[in-house]
Amino acid sequence: MAKIIAGVCSSHVPAIGAALDNGKSGEPYWQRVFSGFEPSKKWMEKAKPDVCIIVYNDHASAFSMDIVPTFALGCAAEFPPADEGWGPRPVPTVKGHPELAAHIAQSVILDEFDLTIVNKMEVDHGLTVPMNLMFGQPKEWPCPVIPLAVNVVLFPPPTAKRCFKLGQAIRKAVESYPEDLNVVIFGTGGMSHQISGPRAGLINSKFDKAFLDGMAKDPKKLTRLKHVEFMREAGAEGIEMVMWLIMRGAMDDDAKEVYRFYTVPASNTAVGHIILENPGKMGGKKKSAAKKPAAKKAPARLAAE
Numbered sequence: 001m002a003k004i005i006a007g008v009c010s011s012h013v014p015a016i017g018a019a020l021d022n023g024k025s026g027e028p029y030w031q032r033v034f035s036g037f038e039p040s041k042k043w044m045e046k047a048k049p050d051v052c053i054i055v056y057n058d059h060a061s062a063f064s065m066d067i068v069p070t071f072a073l074g075c076a077a078e079f080p081p082a083d084e085g086w087g088p089r090p091v092p093t094v095k096g097h098p099e100l101a102a103h104i105a106q107s108v109i110l111d112e113f114d115l116t117i118v119n120k121m122e123v124d125h126g127l128t129v130p131m132n133l134m135f136g137q138p139k140e141w142p143c144p145v146i147p148l149a150v151n152v153v154l155f156p157p158p159t160a161k162r163c164f165k166l167g168q169a170i171r172k173a174v175e176s177y178p179e180d181l182n183v184v185i186f187g188t189g190g191m192s193h194q195i196s197g198p199r200a201g202l203i204n205s206k207f208d209k210a211f212l213d214g215m216a217k218d219p220k221k222l223t224r225l226k227h228v229e230f231m232r233e234a235g236a237e238g239i240e241m242v243m244w245l246i247m248r249g250a251m252d253d254d255a256k257e258v259y260r261f262y263t264v265p266a267s268n269t270a271v272g273h274i275i276l277e278n279p280g281k282m283g284g285k286k287k288s289a290a291k292k293p294a295a296k297k298a299p300a301r302l303a304a305e
């Protein structure tokens with residue numbers, strides 16, 4: 001069966017992408033940011049996921065203000081980089097996993113989460129910057145990706161609690177997929193930042209660090225945070241952190257923190273990053289391969305439910 005082996009959260013600051021694309025990653029300002037992701041890239045090489053689910057937000061690149069889906073699941077075979085105003089980023093096209101994506105859509109919608117199914121979509125820095133941070137700058141991305149776009153741009157975004165519960169439904173969906181796949185789920189965005197208005201430039205490291213602690217030890221507490229608290233404490237764009245809770249809901253309750261990084265600033269934001277592993281689930285494909293005959297019965301069980 002498929003399983004979620006680990007979860008990764010990271011900010012998705014567009015200027016990080018611009019630094020990479022324009023050969024500026026060696027500058028001291030950017031070195032401070034990128035050095036924090038060196039252990040993460042090594043970790044990712046070892047984790048070798050078969051598929052990643054990346055929870056991110058679109059910044060009016062794929063969706064205009066005409067249509068703003070709350071949760072949009074990318075079910076296409078590929079997702080080209082979007083033109084964000086100065087041309088598409090020079091990153092490889094993101095390959096999808098239409099079979100697993102369709103299975104997740106079916107499972108979570110029947111579980112009463114009314115996702116939007118997206119069969120054609122471009123992806124912006126919200127998705128591609130965390131991929132660069134975790135995979136570097138390869139010619140081709142090493143694994144397929146299922147994008148899950150969340151509205152955090154137009155009020156009202158989904159609540160922290162709803163996001164956590166969607167994560168739980170995603171875990172159930174992945175665990176009922178019969179193929180033996182190791183899945184890593186990303187939550188992206190944040191941490192504290194406010195891009196415009198009188199509070200532009202706001203950073204609240206105390207709030208961010210407490211949020212990182214909560215991700216590791218007490219995520220249920222974080223699900224009680226209201227929109228107004230995120231905005232007051234972490235700035236208007238700090239609301240992006242609700243997406244981290246989709247990742248956390250998809251992880252096991254006893255997931256273990258294996259890495260954390262925090263630095264201020266990168267552009268207007270605090271960069272936060274955490275990696276959680278599900279105990280006993282990293283690697284271990286041989287073990288689940290031995291159980292393959294039983295796994296084959298899963299679709300029949302699902303249909304009978």
Ligand code: DHB
Pocket residue numbers: 012013014015059189190193195237266267268269
């Ligand atoms: C910035 C950060 C973001 O998350 C974003 O989507 C756009 C801009 C910034 O810090 O400049």
Ligand code: FE
Pocket residue numbers: 012059126189190240
């Ligand atoms: Fe953003």
